[in-house]
Amino acid sequence: MKRFWLETYGCQMNKAESSALESEMLNAGWIPASFPEEADLVILNTCSVRATAEERIWGRLGRFKALKEKHPYTLVVMGCMAQRLKGAIQERFPAVDMVVGSFQKGAFSLMLGRAASGKRDAELAGFTGGEPFDASLLPDMRLQEEGRFSFAKRHAKKGDYKALVPIMHGCDNFCSYCIVPHVRGREVSREPKAVYAEIGELLEGGVKEITLLGQNVNSYRFGLRGGEEPSGAGERGPAEKRDFVDFPALIDGIFRRFPGLPWLRFLTSHPKDFSEALAERFSVYSGLCRHIHLPVQHGSDTILKAMNRQYTRSVYLSLVERIREKAPGVLLGTDILIGFPGETDRDFKETLTLMSEVQFDDAFTYYYNPREGTAACALEDTVPEKLKLERLKEVIDLQRGISAAKKRKRLGRTVKVLVEEVSKKKEGELLARTEGDEMVVFPGESSRIGGFATVHLEELRGATFYGREVPS
Numbered sequence: 001m002k003r004f005w006l007e008t009y010g011c012q013m014n015k016a017e018s019s020a021l022e023s024e025m026l027n028a029g030w031i032p033a034s035f036p037e038e039a040d041l042v043i044l045n046t047c048s049v050r051a052t053a054e055e056r057i058w059g060r061l062g063r064f065k066a067l068k069e070k071h072p073y074t075l076v077v078m079g080c081m082a083q084r085l086k087g088a089i090q091e092r093f094p095a096v097d098m099v100v101g102s103f104q105k106g107a108f109s110l111m112l113g114r115a116a117s118g119k120r121d122a123e124l125a126g127f128t129g130g131e132p133f134d135a136s137l138l139p140d141m142r143l144q145e146e147g148r149f150s151f152a153k154r155h156a157k158k159g160d161y162k163a164l165v166p167i168m169h170g171c172d173n174f175c176s177y178c179i180v181p182h183v184r185g186r187e188v189s190r191e192p193k194a195v196y197a198e199i200g201e202l203l204e205g206g207v208k209e210i211t212l213l214g215q216n217v218n219s220y221r222f223g224l225r226g227g228e229e230p231s232g233a234g235e236r237g238p239a240e241k242r243d244f245v246d247f248p249a250l251i252d253g254i255f256r257r258f259p260g261l262p263w264l265r266f267l268t269s270h271p272k273d274f275s276e277a278l279a280e281r282f283s284v285y286s287g288l289c290r291h292i293h294l295p296v297q298h299g300s301d302t303i304l305k306a307m308n309r310q311y312t313r314s315v316y317l318s319l320v321e322r323i324r325e326k327a328p329g330v331l332l333g334t335d336i337l338i339g340f341p342g343e344t345d346r347d348f349k350e351t352l353t354l355m356s357e358v359q360f361d362d363a364f365t366y367y368y369n370p371r372e373g374t375a376a377c378a379l380e381d382t383v384p385e386k387l388k389l390e391r392l393k394e395v396i397d398l399q400r401g402i403s404a405a406k407k408r409k410r411l412g413r414t415v416k417v418l419v420e421e422v423s424k425k426k427e428g429e430l431l432a433r434t435e436g437d438e439m440v441v442f443p444g445e446s447s448r449i450g451g452f453a454t455v456h457l458e459e460l461r462g463a464t465f466y467g468r469e470v471p472s
Contacts, residue, residue, distance in 0.1 A: 010047025
């Protein structure tokens with residue numbers, strides 16, 4: 001039996017693609033290794049969004065280089081960092097046998113099946129112990145101009161109770177600081193029938209929560225022939241016939257086919273494409289989780305323009321107002337990027353005032369570092385790192401205060417949660433999440449993992465709710 005060890009870094013899309021790869025490997029006869037030291041194959045699925053992610057991978061490669069000197073195995077680097085730095089990886093770490101870019105993952109999984117079955121051919125030479133592998137032999141999976149980009153059919157393993165389902169690949173926005181369009185390519189929307197088919201299989205397998213994924217799910221748009229896919233208002237009236245399916249119509253199609261779907265989420269939303277029709281879906285479908293991640297990135301129009309975000313502060317604030325009007329009770333998360341080139345004290349203060357006005361429920365905060373190949377990389381990095389860290393701390397402290405205040409207001413409520421795992425801090429306690437993506441701890445047995453519970457929120461410790469289960 002051949003054993004594999006798979007490590008995944010970065011975004012939810014990488015996690016979904018690793019799940020798909022792992023499922024295909026299991027079907028091809030590979031089995032997971034308990035430790036890297038016993039693996040015949042080690043795969044690192046990498047991220048390039050921030051420099052810290054790449055630095056971590058360089059460190060791991062040093063560790064796996066040393067391991068390979070004691071234990072021969074095949075070492076593969078794949079994903080966005082592999083796409084961006086193929087030559088540098090091969091030059092710096094000759095111990096890496098294969099470098100597989102973002103657009104070659106599908107071909108790589110097919111090759112693994114041939115290797116596991118014992119086949120030997122030119123494409124497998126390096127993988128099976130011959131000459132160093134030439135990843136150019138793998139077909140380029142980015143044939144987007146011809147509409148031939150290939151999505152995996154399934155992105156979860158047997159027994160999973162949560163699943164990530166990609167509906168798009170790539171990005172057309174080209175925010176000036178972001179490497180994603182350069183390593184993932186232009187936007188490609190997945191065929192609705194394939195999305196429905198995967199969701200159907202997942203629900204039959206016991207999955208309780210599905211998250212639709214895309215670098216920008218709001219710009220999902222799949223062209224049809226003859227208007228064969230209804231795209232109307234779901235439960236609110238008869239469907240229309242159109243020659244494309246957009247994101248609200250895809251959600252309609254999902255709930256029309258699977259009205260009993262417990263929880264449906266989506267990531268990530270670009271504000272410029274968040275439509276009123278999408279906001280209205282929250283009042284139509286009870287299974288659509290009341291949580292939206294809507295990255296604002298900054299509060300200054302000057303910086304938003306330099307970032308090429310394609311909206312203004314006032315447009316964003318108006319959007320938030322409409323969302324909260326159409327979807328009362330929705331929890332709103334965001335991303336905030338501090339220290340972009342040219343950011344002044346006034347620009348920074350405008351971000352703080354926007355945060356105070358919007359009152360985000362949670363925020364992912366980080367400071368700018370240049371990514372080679374992006375438009376912003378050509379700009380002078382005018383904000384010293386010390387000042388970036390000071391501003392970042394102020395943003396974090398403000399958001400922690402806002403989040404805590406909003407959570408305290410929810411104490412005393414009874415909420416539905418999905419149980420995820422046994423608490424690592426205390427025996428006999430379970431860790432769960434609300435539909436608003438909030439952490440909840442309550443007493444319970446491990447047999448409850450993967451199921452729903454109703455919990456009364458009694459206490460707040462840090463950012464985590466503590467409570468007790470009550471009859472539903």
